[in-house]
Amino acid sequence: MNYVLRSRMYREELLRWSLIIALFCWAVVATAAAATTKSQILVIGVSDNESYLISEVNAAHEQKEVVAFLQKFLGRYYGFDEKTFGENISAAGDMMSEDLWAAKQPEIQKLATNLKIDPLSQTVSILSLDKIDEGKFEALVRLEIRRKLDVAKVDVRVSMKIEKRERNAQNVWPYELVEVSDAVL
Numbered sequence: 001m002n003y004v005l006r007s008r009m010y011r012e013e014l015l016r017w018s019l020i021i022a023l024f025c026w027a028v029v030a031t032a033a034a035a036t037t038k039s040q041i042l043v044i045g046v047s048d049n050e051s052y053l054i055s056e057v058n059a060a061h062e063q064k065e066v067v068a069f070l071q072k073f074l075g076r077y078y079g080f081d082e083k084t085f086g087e088n089i090s091a092a093g094d095m096m097s098e099d100l101w102a103a104k105q106p107e108i109q110k111l112a113t114n115l116k117i118d119p120l121s122q123t124v125s126i127l128s129l130d131k132i133d134e135g136k137f138e139a140l141v142r143l144e145i146r147r148k149l150d151v152a153k154v155d156v157r158v159s160m161k162i163e164k165r166e167r168n169a170q171n172v173w174p175y176e177l178v179e180v181s182d183a184v185l
Contacts, residue, residue: 065173065175066162066175069095070129070137070160070162071126073092073177074158075124076092078122078124079122079123081119081121081122082116089112093108095175095176096178097176097178100177100180118147119147120146122144123143124141124142127139127141128140132159135161135162136160137162138158138159139160140156140157140158141155141158142154142155143155154184155184156184156185157183157185158182159182160180162175162176163175163178
């Protein structure tokens, strides 16, 4: 045994295998640690006077967040032009449930095709946003549609239903839309 350790070739081989075993052990421990660690999304509120970590949601904060969520959705879903359509609809889609997104896709694809043929710009103004029932909201929006030199203003009533969900990287809001329907007035 003493001769084996004196041989340079055997010492290098022993060192190599020791290093491989140590790296393997490190990889197993690191993988186990990563698998057991749960990522957490922190919500930080910023006001004129301070920044603060939002750990508990009170009713006033929740109401403001719902209004901001719906305003953001309406702006993304109804406000676009041929250049920003994909980005805006994708952002609005991240705010929808999987089922709603699947149901809306044919309509969205048809609109995308029409935009390539007949470009337009559509801006949205939210005239009112009302809570109808728990999780159900109704908005009155005015769309200003510009096609070349034509400008048309259209009022649309949008009915929406939202449900709570966990925040994630795609949707930083704690809500998702499960129903959206609109009617031209």
